[in-house]
Amino acid sequence: MSNIAIxxxxxxxxxxxxxxxxxxxxxxxxxxGYRVLVLESRALPGGNARSAIDPKTGIECHCYGAHIxxxxxxxxxxxxxRFATFxxxxxxxxxxxxxxxxxxxxxxxxxxxFYGTDLTPAEVPGFIAQEVAKAGLTGxxxxxxxxxxxxxxRPLYEAFIKGYxxxxxxxxxxxLPAFIIRRLPVRANYNxxxxxxxxxxxxxxxxxxxxxxxxxxxxxTLKCNVDYFSVREELPTDKxxxxxxxIDAYFNYCHGELPWRxxxxxxxxxxxxxxxxxxxxxxxxxxIPYTRIHxxxxxxxxxxxxxxxxxxxxxxxxPADWKRGDIPYYPVNADTTAATLEKYQAEAAKCNNVxxxxxxxxxxxxxxxxxxxxxxxxxxxxLDSQPSK
Ligand code: UDP
Numbered sequence: 001m002s003n004i005a006i007x008x009x010x011x012x013x014x015x016x017x018x019x020x021x022x023x024x025x026x027x028x029x030x031x032x033g034y035r036v037l038v039l040e041s042r043a044l045p046g047g048n049a050r051s052a053i054d055p056k057t058g059i060e061c062h063c064y065g066a067h068i069x070x071x072x073x074x075x076x077x078x079x080x081x082r083f084a085t086f087x088x089x090x091x092x093x094x095x096x097x098x099x100x101x102x103x104x105x106x107x108x109x110x111x112x113x114f115y116g117t118d119l120t121p122a123e124v125p126g127f128i129a130q131e132v133a134k135a136g137l138t139g140x141x142x143x144x145x146x147x148x149x150x151x152x153x154r155p156l157y158e159a160f161i162k163g164y165x166x167x168x169x170x171x172x173x174x175x176l177p178a179f180i181i182r183r184l185p186v187r188a189n190y191n192x193x194x195x196x197x198x199x200x201x202x203x204x205x206x207x208x209x210x211x212x213x214x215x216x217x218x219x220x221t222l223k224c225n226v227d228y229f230s231v232r233e234e235l236p237t238d239k240x241x242x243x244x245x246x247i248d249a250y251f252n253y254c255h256g257e258l259p260w261r262x263x264x265x266x267x268x269x270x271x272x273x274x275x276x277x278x279x280x281x282x283x284x285x286x287x288i289p290y291t292r293i294h295x296x297x298x299x300x301x302x303x304x305x306x307x308x309x310x311x312x313x314x315x316x317x318x319p320a321d322w323k324r325g326d327i328p329y330y331p332v333n334a335d336t337t338a339a340t341l342e343k344y345q346a347e348a349a350k351c352n353n354v355x356x357x358x359x360x361x362x363x364x365x366x367x368x369x370x371x372x373x374x375x376x377x378x379x380x381x382x383l384d385s386q387p388s389k
Contacts, residue, residue, distance in 0.1 A: 004039070004226060004234065012035045013034050014235060015029075015036055015243075017244035017358060018040035018211065019047025019359075020211075021361070022040075022045075028380065029379060030219035035221075036220055036221070041225070041228065046211040047358075048064035048329065049207055050211070051208050056269065060207075062294070065317055068200060069200060070369065071369030072199070073373055075373070084209065086199075087302060089200070089300075093105070093279075093281075093282055095281070097160060097285060102114065104192075106151075108124060108190050114156065124188035130153075131154065132150055132151075137149060143176060144174070144181050146178070151186050152186060161173070161284075163284050167286060167289070168330075202300070229249070241355070243355065244357050244361045247341075250356070251344060255340050258332075260331060261329055261331075262326045262329055271311060273308060279295060280295075291317055292317050293317070294314065294315045297313070333365065337363075344363075358371060
């Protein structure tokens with residue numbers, strides 16, 4: 001019997017994946033008195049939200065792209081604050097179109113700069129309505145393009161959404177669902193905060209510290225560098241399994257593969273104090289192959305010595321095709337995948353002792369706060385269904 005199989009025998013529940021979902025589930029089960037074994041295929045916990053300190057510059061880098069914690073859910077905010085202190089960082093995003101820089105999201109700053117107007121907030125709805133009317137769309141928006149045009153009109157769509165979205169998803173925005181663009185606020189004022197949420201920030205001690213704290217409980221055993229599928233046959237089947245790997249992989253791809261969008265990152269350390277003056281600069285135009293450049297030191301101006309040092313790290317983010325074995329980033333929500341997902345959901349519903357969760361386990365475009373909320377709901381529903389311990 002392998003070491004993992006022995007550990008699994010000695011625990012009350014097995015968790016696959018030490019991303020945010022798996023770590024929250026582990027913590028809640030541990031606090032409820034259950035001994036849990038967490039199996040993580042990577043070398044460290046944290047999933048795609050993990051950060052690491054670059055040893056040469058001291059700059060904390062988000063290993064899989066920028067993550068900003070934002071939520072309007074008081075329960076989630078309170079929960080996250082048990083495991084981290086958040087700075088008062090407010091995320092704003094700039095975007096470059098034809099060599100000129102604008103403030104995202106789609107608000108008065110961007111609209112007036114783009115059209116060369118001096119509109120007041122009261123004039124914005126009428127102005128945008130005129131632009132939308134020119135597009136001649138009728139009925140409910142059927143896809144991302146129609147949704148974007150019906151929100152902001154064609155010129156803004158073509159400048160700031162079309163090229164970026166085409167790059168991001170490698171398909172015409174007409175083939176994408178409308179909900180993706182509803183992630184972005186549209187405003188008639190000069191508020192340039194990227195998110196509308198009540199609470200936001202980045203963890204003062206780094207994302208990696210959150211995961212360490214979540215997992216720091218005597219009832220939790222974390223085993224990294226363990227691929228669930230290579231030990232699956234040895235694991236006891238009578239223990240509850242909280243699974244945050246890919247749902248199609250769990251069922252051996254019996255209904256086909258659920259595709260993902262991938263990303264590639266190009267890192268560079270530069271001998272300057274500040275390379276772009278902001279955390280994230282988007283590149284709206286299709287002739288630039290990357291979608292954005294991150295400059296991570298801007299997340300932490302309070303780390304004064306590092307912030308003012310004459311070194312910085314930038315990271316160009318390139319959307320990429322994905323194949324099995326690559327890191328998955330975004331589920332591809334096309335009509336074709338919806339039918340496949342339904343088949344897997346039906347299989348999952350038949351598995352009594354398995355709870356599927358997280359971006360991979362549910363094949364859903366979740367933000368971090370939604371993952372915490374979902375993990376809490378799922379684990380407590382499960383705990384409520386158990387005889388009390
Ligand atoms: N988007 C865009 N232009 C931008 C930023 C975003 O067209 O400058 C669109 C694009 O389709 C993207 C979606 O809005 O997939 C959601 O963007 P968000 O920043 O929420 O994506 P994430 O944070 O997940 O990378």
